[in-house]
Amino acid sequence: MKLKLLFFTLLLTGISFSQNKGTVTGMLTDKDANNQSLPFANVVIKGTTKGTNTDIDGKYSIAAAPGNYIIQFSFVGYESVEVPVTIVANEIVTINQALGSGSYKLEDVVIKATAPNREKETALLLDQKNAVEIKQTIGAQELSRKGISDVATAVTKTTGITKQEGSGNIFVRGLGDRYNSTTMNGLPIPSNDPEKKNINLEIFSTDILEYVSIDKVYNSKLYGDFAGGNVDIVSKDYKGKGFVKVDIGSKVNTNSINDNNFSLQKGASSSGFSNALIPANPLTQYNFGTLQLDNKAPFGSSVGISGGKSFNVGSESKLNVFANVSFGNDYTSRSNGSAKGNVNGSGVVNKNFEDYTLISYNTNFTSMANIGYKINNNNKINFNSVFINTSSLSKEEYTGYIVDIANNGNGLIRRNKYEKNSLFINQLLGENKIGERSKLNWGASYNIIKGDMPDRTQNIFRKEPNGFVLSSISAPDNHRYFQKLTENEAAVNLSFDYKFNKTEDDNYKGKFTFGYNGRFKTRNFEASQFNFKANQNFSSTIVDPNNLDLFYNQANFSNGYFDITTFRGGFQVPNALDPQTYNGNQYINGGFLNTEYKFKKLTTVVGLRGEYIFQKVDWNTQLDPDGGFNELEKIAFLPSVTMKYELNEKQNLRFGFSKTYTLPQFKERALFVYEDVTEVKVGNPNLYASDDYNFDLKWEMFPKSEELISVTAFGKYILNPMNEVTIASSTNDISFINTGDFGYVAGGEVEYRKLLFNFDENNTKKLSAGINASYLYSNQELNTEKVIKETDYNVVFTNTKSKFTGASDLLLNADISLLNEWNDKQGSLNTTLAYTYFSDRVYAIGTNDKGDLVDKSFGSLDFIAKSKLNKRLGIDFIVKNLLDPTIDRVQENRSGDVNVLSYKKGLLFSVNLNYQF
Structure with missing residues (x-):
């Protein structure tokens, strides 16, 4: 009987605690990009460890006990904004905020991240969502998670691409070497094999790249020698502290x-x-x-x-x-x-x-x-x-x-x-x-x-x-x-x-x-x-x-x-x-x-x-x-x-x-x-x-x-x-x-x-x-x-x-x-x-x-x-x-x-x- 009473008391306390919380929610937008949604920005309740990042649509949500707080909105390269808020139990407070560079100067920014956002899986998904071109990308974060050390293996983790066993030769949608092309930062690179059109992608270490982009749909910016796909190796462009x-x-x-x-x-x-x-x-x-x-x-x-x-x-x-x-x-x-x-x-x-x-x-x-x-x-x-x-x-x-x-x-x-x-x-x-x-x-x-x-x-x-x-x-x-x-x-x-x-x-x-x-x-x-x-x-x-x-x-x-x-x-x-x-x-x-x-x-x-x-x-x-x-x-x-x-x-x-x-x-x-x-x-x-x-x-x-x-x-x-x-x-x-x-x-x-x-x-x-x-x-x-x-x-x-x-x-x-x-x-x-x-x-x-x-x-x-x-x-x-x-x-x-x-x-x-x- 005592155990039942203790269990009921703990349950009631948990329910009461959860019901006493309030929620702050909203959406962050980018002033410098026609108020498009701003994903991956930081939202923190000042003075606490509670915080989150905006999702791919710029939305966020934080639950907290009732009280008066200051919400901090920040993003690398943008002016931080602080907004006071009163959280009431069982109520939702909506704060939509736009961030911009404004009077921001480089010396005012402390960059905490050592890797650009384009290395992140979530950032590349956002890029894929917003792009007009039909493309796929795989970034340094995903490559690291999957233990991939070379570009040839990297591209095979995207849809419709395989690698010929024993070589770095890839097939895009069933089409082999002669139907594909390889570039670095949009510029062509030659082949190291007299029998191949494309360079062996196994020789490229993933340590030097930010992400790999695969175009399987042609656009006129690319050379016309294209039927399978173009693999573009984007080299690492570092921004951050030493x-x-x-x-x-x-x-x-x-x-x-x-x-x-x-x-x-x-x-x-x-x-x-x-x-x-x-x-x-x-x-x-x-x-x-x-x-x-x-x-x-x-x-x-x-x-x-x-x-x-x-x-x-x-x-x-x-x-x-x-x-x-x-x-x-x-x-x-x-x-x-x-x-x-x-x-x-x-x-x-x-x-x-x-x-x-x-x-x-x-x-x-x-x-x-x-x-x-x-x-x-x-x-x-x-x-x-x-x-x-x-x-x-x-x-x-x-x-x-x-x-x-x-x-x-x-x-x-x-x-x-x-x-x-x-x-x-x-x-x-x-x-x-x-x-x-x-x-x-x-x-x-x-x-x-x-x-x-x-x-x-x-x-x-x-x-x-x-x-x-x-x-x-x-x-x-x-x-x-x-x-x-x-x-x-x-x-x-x-x-x-x-x-x-x-x-x-x-x-x-x-x-x-x-x-x-x-x-x-x-x-x-x-x-x-x-x-x-x-x-x-x-x-x-x-x-x-x-x-x-x-x-x-x-x-x-x-x-x-x-x-x-x-x-x-x-x-x-x-x-x-x-x-x-x-x-x-x-x-x-x-x-x-x-x-x-x-x-x-x-x-x-x-x-x-x-x-x-x-x-x-x-x-x-x-x-x-x-x-x-x-x-x-x-x-x-x-x-x-x-x-x-x-x-x-x-x-x-x-x-x-x-x-x-x-x-x-x-x-x-x-x-x-x-x-x-x-x-x-x-x-x-x-x-x-x-x-x-x-x-x-x-x-x-x-x-x-x-x-x-x-x-x-x-x-x-x-x-x-x-x-x-x-x-x-x-x-x-x-x-x-x-x-x-x-x-x-x-x-x-x-x-x-x-x-x-x-x-x-x-x-x-x-x-x-x-x-x-x-x-x-x-x-x-x-x-x-x-x-x-x-x-x-x-x-x-x-x-x-x-x-x-x-x-x-x-x-x-x-x-x-x-x-x-x-x-x-x-x-x-x-x-x-x-x-x-x-x-x-x-x-x-x-x-x-x-x-x-x-x-x-x-x-x-x-x-x-x-x-x-x-x-x-x-x-x-x-x-x-x-x-x-x-x-x-x-x-x-x-x-x-x-x-x-x-x-x-x-x-x-x-x-x-x-x-x-």
């Missing part, structure tokens, strides 16, 4: 530590900056580097330091500085692997490797400096410089059957490869307001990319009863390969805004934007391959695969054990040392005019862009030793329409339509052959541009500041689409072909972000989740007669229709996060589970009775725990690829699918410490 942050970390891959013999070729430095050169007199003397292997302890590490500070310069000017330097390395390994090559339409396999492994050591050095100078309220300028050096030292081994070389399944192919890429980006950006109506935005960049593959080695062995012998069937079986790529690109962006039709409340209904974009790119590529063929009397010499220096050395070369030749011949041929080359020049000049007008709830942007495109490729290769060239010229007129209809303050309906084009790339049109172990790719000089028509319809709803619901329907119609196709040849080469007259993609996307539980009124303990999914249907005509007529290649398609290469029917991303903050938010623990899935997608289209090459579906699961122990010290623990699925590529055949590639990646564990001074 800080220095130090990060150290360690990571390990389970496959790597389980490998009892993790050994890689000697010679390359662990820093990733070494660069082997072709030795002197390579055809008459043996001066090549060692082929010996070196055992490694496969434990990765990372270290980084970053800092920034804002400086007041006079009464109006401000200087913002941010810099970052970091170095990281890691070890990866593919286990339980198998591979097959040269599979014909009947399923007969000419290369069948029951054991396949790939191990690698990878480095990334990144440095960045960003200097922003705000001259006054109307003029600002930014200089952004980024240097990135990456390297990969890898060893591939294939053991099994090789037709005519190892018919008893006793073959071994080993390929050692060292790749080094350096990218230097320099950008100057400016914004100038000219009066009340006009604004000029401009930018210029000069970028240099150097992509080297110094001294790739390959050796093919056959195991005999008494040991291994080197294959001497073909001269290129054993070789050393040197490749260099240098690309220089200058780019210019200019745009001028002019507002018109001013209303009584000082808003403008319309805006003209006209401008110019230009990019000027040159590429120089050269490759030299030295073939080592054992002479007849020594072709059965027993060798040690782990110490080939005992066979390949100057003494044996002088004694005639083997010859060294290039594709042009031996030392007797005068030009034998001339490398294979191709050079490319591309110029794009574009002008555009956009007209934006707001009709009450409907905002419409009508754009027209015109471009002149010139591309020239010349070559001198083993396929054409006399050399040749090809030119492509195109004039494009590209209309676009974007509409946004505000259904209410929380919901938008959007529409987009545009015409664009897709250019072939230098490597795709150069008559150059690149040989991998299980496939060969060759260029097609007759490849030409596609024309694209794009359609989007999107509904979106923003229930709360952290929540989003959206549904999108999209379609693309492509004339003369390009695909990777297996052509008729002795080695089943893959080339790039305009495969038919048309193709199309149609699909839908959904996204849902939800705050599931908020465990306290201070917003310090909450559970949130997000999911996005896309479904697409792709279909294209495959026309054998068209290909034979337009190219020099013999292609007979197995089917008359096909999906687009890279297109998955279903893409899925999901995550759930639990946040717990304490000690006035100076300590926190944020744990996240993140899941990604894609269904089957076509890697290459089948021909000559062979089916398509298809990458099979799989899902991956990551766990991330990020803790802030106190104001300065943080620790992160991340486990990636928890499910460790088997990754498969199959060739579809009538007699049954043939698995041509299979492996597991293993789990990746990493621990990181950071300390901020």
Whole structure:
């Protein structure tokens, strides 16, 4: 009875206490932005710890006991306002307040936040809500929460985007590399891979960015070479008080530590900056580097330091500085692997490797400096410089059957490869307001990319009863390969805004934007391959695969054990040392005019862009030793329409339509052959541009500041689409072909972000989740007669229709996060589970009775725990690829699918410490 009475008393007291409270509610608006809602502003009851932030619509609500208080409203860069209020029990007091810069001066502001609002998930949702363009963004805050360290992985967390396994190549709505583009701060950046249009996004650390923006709907400010999407990396523009942050970390891959013999070729430095050169007199003397292997302890590490500070310069000017330097390395390994090559339409396999492994050591050095100078309220300028050096030292081994070389399944192919890429980006950006109506935005960049593959080695062995012998069937079986790529690109962006039709409340209904974009790119590529063929009397010499220096050395070369030749011949041929080359020049000049007008709830942007495109490729290769060239010229007129209809303050309906084009790339049109172990790719000089028509319809709803619901329907119609196709040849080469007259993609996307539980009124303990999914249907005509007529290649398609290469029917991303903050938010623990899935997608289209090459579906699961122990010290623990699925590529055949590639990646564990001074 006493317990019941006590319970009743406590319940009654709680009810009475809650009923005795009153509430202050209202909305904050921005005086300097036509009284638009002001989200994320601070609302505090002065002299207490009670406070909140306005939501995405600028609204707030605070409950307090009855009494007289002062409410403080504040926002960085705005004058703070204090309003007295009397709170009465069980009553609601409404206070709406407008904040403005007023007489605010820089020296009067104490900036407490060290990160700009654009890094926040809530701020980016607001930007997405208010923007006329249809776009998606993912910011530094969300990337940190999900444990994402590179841009390639970052963009795959947005709707409709996946990454090709084993590379930084992304697919947007099922469309691959050639249909996409990459920019930094709106200016184009070159590729570091001779086979790709876009740079490998894995080399960009998330430490240097503020957010990543993905445009999947075209607008005329973008270059017209667009069908999938444009990824824009927005570099960190720091504003705040001074800080220095130090990060150290360690990571390990389970496959790597389980490998009892993790050994890689000697010679390359662990820093990733070494660069082997072709030795002197390579055809008459043996001066090549060692082929010996070196055992490694496969434990990765990372270290980084970053800092920034804002400086007041006079009464109006401000200087913002941010810099970052970091170095990281890691070890990866593919286990339980198998591979097959040269599979014909009947399923007969000419290369069948029951054991396949790939191990690698990878480095990334990144440095960045960003200097922003705000001259006054109307003029600002930014200089952004980024240097990135990456390297990969890898060893591939294939053991099994090789037709005519190892018919008893006793073959071994080993390929050692060292790749080094350096990218230097320099950008100057400016914004100038000219009066009340006009604004000029401009930018210029000069970028240099150097992509080297110094001294790739390959050796093919056959195991005999008494040991291994080197294959001497073909001269290129054993070789050393040197490749260099240098690309220089200058780019210019200019745009001028002019507002018109001013209303009584000082808003403008319309805006003209006209401008110019230009990019000027040159590429120089050269490759030299030295073939080592054992002479007849020594072709059965027993060798040690782990110490080939005992066979390949100057003494044996002088004694005639083997010859060294290039594709042009031996030392007797005068030009034998001339490398294979191709050079490319591309110029794009574009002008555009956009007209934006707001009709009450409907905002419409009508754009027209015109471009002149010139591309020239010349070559001198083993396929054409006399050399040749090809030119492509195109004039494009590209209309676009974007509409946004505000259904209410929380919901938008959007529409987009545009015409664009897709250019072939230098490597795709150069008559150059690149040989991998299980496939060969060759260029097609007759490849030409596609024309694209794009359609989007999107509904979106923003229930709360952290929540989003959206549904999108999209379609693309492509004339003369390009695909990777297996052509008729002795080695089943893959080339790039305009495969038919048309193709199309149609699909839908959904996204849902939800705050599931908020465990306290201070917003310090909450559970949130997000999911996005896309479904697409792709279909294209495959026309054998068209290909034979337009190219020099013999292609007979197995089917008359096909999906687009890279297109998955279903893409899925999901995550759930639990946040717990304490000690006035100076300590926190944020744990996240993140899941990604894609269904089957076509890697290459089948021909000559062979089916398509298809990458099979799989899902991956990551766990991330990020803790802030106190104001300065943080620790992160991340486990990636928890499910460790088997990754498969199959060739579809009538007699049954043939698995041509299979492996597991293993789990990746990493621990990181950071300390901020």
